[in-house]
Amino acid sequence: MTKTAMELIDVKKTIGNKDIIRGLSFEIRKGEVFGFIGPNGAGKTTTIRMMVGLMGLSGGDVRILGNSINSDYKSAIREVGAIVENPEMYPFMTGKQNLMHYARMMPRVTKERIQEVIELVGLEKPIKEKAGKYSLGMRQRLGIAQALLHKPSVLILDEPTNGLDPAGIREIRRYIRKLAEEENVAVIISSHLLSEIEQMCDRIGLIKNGEMIAIQDVNAATAETTDVGIEMEAAPVNQAAEILHNEHGINATVVNDRLSLHVERETIPKIVQTLVNYDIQIYQVVTTKSTLEDKFFDLIGENTIG
Ligand SMILES: Nc1ncnc2c1ncn2[C@@H]1O[C@H](COP(=O)(O)OP(=O)(O)O)[C@@H](O)[C@H]1O
Numbered sequence: 001m002t003k004t005a006m007e008l009i010d011v012k013k014t015i016g017n018k019d020i021i022r023g024l025s026f027e028i029r030k031g032e033v034f035g036f037i038g039p040n041g042a043g044k045t046t047t048i049r050m051m052v053g054l055m056g057l058s059g060g061d062v063r064i065l066g067n068s069i070n071s072d073y074k075s076a077i078r079e080v081g082a083i084v085e086n087p088e089m090y091p092f093m094t095g096k097q098n099l100m101h102y103a104r105m106m107p108r109v110t111k112e113r114i115q116e117v118i119e120l121v122g123l124e125k126p127i128k129e130k131a132g133k134y135s136l137g138m139r140q141r142l143g144i145a146q147a148l149l150h151k152p153s154v155l156i157l158d159e160p161t162n163g164l165d166p167a168g169i170r171e172i173r174r175y176i177r178k179l180a181e182e183e184n185v186a187v188i189i190s191s192h193l194l195s196e197i198e199q200m201c202d203r204i205g206l207i208k209n210g211e212m213i214a215i216q217d218v219n220a221a222t223a224e225t226t227d228v229g230i231e232m233e234a235a236p237v238n239q240a241a242e243i244l245h246n247e248h249g250i251n252a253t254v255v256n257d258r259l260s261l262h263v264e265r266e267t268i269p270k271i272v273q274t275l276v277n278y279d280i281q282i283y284q285v286v287t288t289k290s291t292l293e294d295k296f297f298d299l300i301g302e303n304t305i306g
């Protein structure tokens with residue numbers, strides 16, 4: 001049995017005389033969470049609109065469980081659940097009534113399935129309340145529940161963390177992982193902020209100017225480099241920088257009474273030990289950037305993502 005849930009083959013989109021998507025090819029596997037990352041205007045939403053059949057392709061093909069969106073649209077689209085723009089809800093109906101309303105428009109959605117998706121996104125309690133009272137995070141979860149009603153093989157979410165606070169993002173992270181693992185759904189999640197979605201993804205694809213720049217296995221990226229960026233609050237800070245240079249050959253920069261440096265992870269306890277031996281006061285040591293962020297910054301140019 002194939003593991004591929006969705007495949008893009010040289011997908012192109014031209015609007016007017018502008019090449020917005022310039023030949024994208026990649027696949028998403030069953031049970032994986034694929035992060036679709038890129039700066040604003042990179043072409044994420046345009047690609048997603050083509051994946052879900054909201055927009056025609058100028059070239060190439062999208063195959064969902066092997067079904068071509070060009071030649072077998074109905075079979076292809078049956079396997080897709082998505083939230084592209086803000087999920088549509090009726091504020092005066094309860095969460096449950098909203099789901100029942102959508103279920104009536106789809107074939108073969110049972111009462112049991114409705115209950116199942118409510119539990120999947122953890123909305124058991126608020127489901128009896130009016131959707132108008134929901135927080136943004138709860139609305140997102142209700143939207144996802146709705147997109148899952150017909151048991152799609154692929155779930156596509158366009159910037160679902162937009163506007164969510166850190167607690168909301170943590171919550172999304174938890175049930176997205178659960179979905180991939182328990183329902184074997186292939187999840188595609190787009191964002192312009194790598195830091196917000198990195199932790200929930202198995203692989204990340206980086207898009208810029210309508211082209212895929214890199215596809216990276218998240219765990220492999222963390223395993224293959226041990227170099228980390230750290231910031232240290234230490235006093236006196238200039239003396240600390242000098243010691244690090246003399247004792248370890250490390251060139252730290254001093255910014256606002258803090259040291260900023262790159263070291264191998266194993267070196268961190270050693271430099272802390274050295275500084276303590278010299279009676280430097282250490283108030284804080286924090287890692288600043290993930291290795292994946294560093295890698296992507298190199299590929300795309302500083303400050304365009306994250
Ligand atoms: N209907 C359209 N007509 C012309 N240009 C468009 C249209 N939709 C999107 N674009 C352009 O395509 C590019 C990609 O947009 P979009 O897919 O929304 O990017 P992202 O979702 O990554 O921020 C942008 O330069 C945008 O201005």
Ligand SMILES: [Mg+2]
Pocket residue numbers: 044045046158159
């Ligand atoms: Mg977008």
